[in-house]
Amino acid sequence: MKLLVTGGAGYIGSVVAALLVEAGHEVVVLDDLSVGHADAVPDGARFVLGTLREAAPPLLDEGGFEAVLHFAAKSQVGESVRHPELYWDRNLGESLALFDAMRRSGVGRIVFSSTAAVYGEPESTPILETDPARPTNPYGETKLAIDVTLAEYARLHGFAGVSLRYFNVAGSYGRYGERHLVETHLVPNVLKVPSGEAEHASVFGEDYPTADGTCVRDFIHVVDLGRAHLLALDAAVPGAHKVYNLGSGSGYSVRQVIEVCREVTGHPIPAVAGPRRPGDPAVLIASSAKIQEELGWRVERDLTEMVKDAWEFAQR
Numbered sequence: 647m648k649l650l651v652t653g654g655a656g657y658i659g660s661v662v663a664a665l666l667v668e669a670g671h672e673v674v675v676l677d678d679l680s681v682g683h684a685d686a687v688p689d690g691a692r693f694v695l696g697t698l699r700e701a702a703p704p705l706l707d708e709g710g711f712e713a714v715l716h717f718a719a720k721s722q723v724g725e726s727v728r729h730p731e732l733y734w735d736r737n738l739g740e741s742l743a744l745f746d747a748m749r750r751s752g753v754g755r756i757v758f759s760s761t762a763a764v765y766g767e768p769e770s771t772p773i774l775e776t777d778p779a780r781p782t783n784p785y786g787e788t789k790l791a792i793d794v795t796l797a798e799y800a801r802l803h804g805f806a807g808v809s810l811r812y813f814n815v816a817g818s819y820g821r822y823g824e825r826h827l828v829e830t831h832l833v834p835n836v837l838k839v840p841s842g843e844a845e846h847a848s849v850f851g852e853d854y855p856t857a858d859g860t861c862v863r864d865f866i867h868v869v870d871l872g873r874a875h876l877l878a879l880d881a882a883v884p885g886a887h888k889v890y891n892l893g894s895g896s897g898y899s900v901r902q903v904i905e906v907c908r909e910v911t912g913h914p915i916p917a918v919a920g921p922r923r924p925g926d927p928a929v930l931i932a933s934s935a936k937i938q939e940e941l942g943w944r945v946e947r948d949l950t951e952m953v954k955d956a957w958e959f960a961q962r
């Protein structure tokens with residue numbers, strides 16, 4: 647298939663674009679490099695520099711595209727609380743421009759990067775797709791609004807849409823990995839200690855109602871996540887919008903993650919506990935039963951493998 651990958655110069659988009667090229671697809675990456683890196687675009691993919699709003703319409707007008715994988719977004723929770731208008735414009739506004747360009751050029755198949763942040767503070771775990779979606783920050787609100795828009799485009803315009811709600815993504819794939827200039831994520835931040843970029847790891851809060859007092863998260867390897875996108879592409883059905891959680895179903899506390907980083911790197915990684923980070927739910931664990939049952943997806947890589955791959959990438 648000829649595929650448009652938005653945000654394909656970013657962390658997850660570059661990994662999935664590489665997997666798509668390897669699977670024999672013709673991949674065109676559209677990215678404005680606001681966060682991504684031009685050298686992260688996989689070999690064998692064509693790169694178009696621009697925003698969705700400006701560059702998606704002429705690109706889709708070229709013709710021949712069969713589907714879109716939509717990763718491009720702003721995704722920092724704290725920034726979204728300080729500048730919600732930026733998130734409504736850059737996430738929902740740019741997505742609407744993309745969907746409209748798709749509609750006009752007759753491309754209706756889309757796989758969208760949604761997030762666990764749409765659920766907010768869960769009432770129970772593991773979280774099911776049918777659980778209430780009550781985001782607690784503008785990032786999650788804009789992602790939920792895009793999910794809702796896709797459901798409308800499926801109903802009104804026959805789009806074949808799949809929203810994948812990622813939990814905590816980690817790991818790398820060869821030369822493709824996480825290198826954000828402003829890094830908020832736990833695993834790459836902890837690995838800055840053994841790579842000499844930080845003195846200690848920070849633990850945001852140790853008074854949560856969990857076994858060791860630190861937050862619990864559900865980590866998924868970026869390659870396992872990537873494989874789900876290939877399945878979702880095939881499973882998209884015109885007129886329907888499907889939603890799937892993507893996590894491993896297992897929870898690890900912040901302290902447990904730091905311990906795995908110590909085991910993998912052989913570095914003592916001192917950890918300093920500080921206050922809670924505002925807006926962090928205590929426990930986020932996915933039920934991925936739906937995607938397992940409907941698409942036959944399986945988790946193949948555990949947290950140790952995620953940290954090993956992230957560490958290998960950090961050392962490059």
Ligand SMILES: NC(=O)c1ccc[n+]([C@@H]2O[C@H](COP(=O)([O-])OP(=O)(O)OC[C@H]3O[C@@H](n4cnc5c(N)ncnc54)[C@H](O)[C@@H]3O)[C@@H](O)[C@H]2O)c1
Pocket residue numbers: 652653654655656657658659676677678679680681682683696697698699716717718719720721736740759760761762811812813814815816826
């Ligand atoms: N990393 C995670 O743990 C995680 C978890 C849940 C959901 N997600 C979602 O997955 C997607 C990818 O996440 P990531 O960690 O790879 O992010 P990332 O920031 O590394 O990649 C996003 C890419 O999109 C580009 N971009 C942003 N806005 C654009 C626009 N308007 N036009 C063109 N390009 C634009 C950026 O330059 C960047 O290369 C995002 O939508 C994010 O919200 C990520």
Ligand SMILES: O=c1ccn([C@@H]2O[C@H](COP(=O)(O)OP(=O)(O)O[C@H]3O[C@H](CO)[C@H](O)[C@H](O)[C@H]3O)[C@@H](O)[C@H]2O)c(=O)[nH]1
Pocket residue numbers: 721761762763764812813814815830831832833835836847848849850851861862863900923926930
């Ligand atoms: O240096 C750090 C970084 C993070 N944390 C803690 O580690 C946990 C995980 O934090 P991340 O920032 O790695 O991930 P989040 O769970 O906040 O965010 C993930 O899930 C969100 C949905 O809830 C969004 O989708 C987001 O993009 C995705 O990375 C949190 O308890 C956080 O407080 C630390 O203690 N120290």
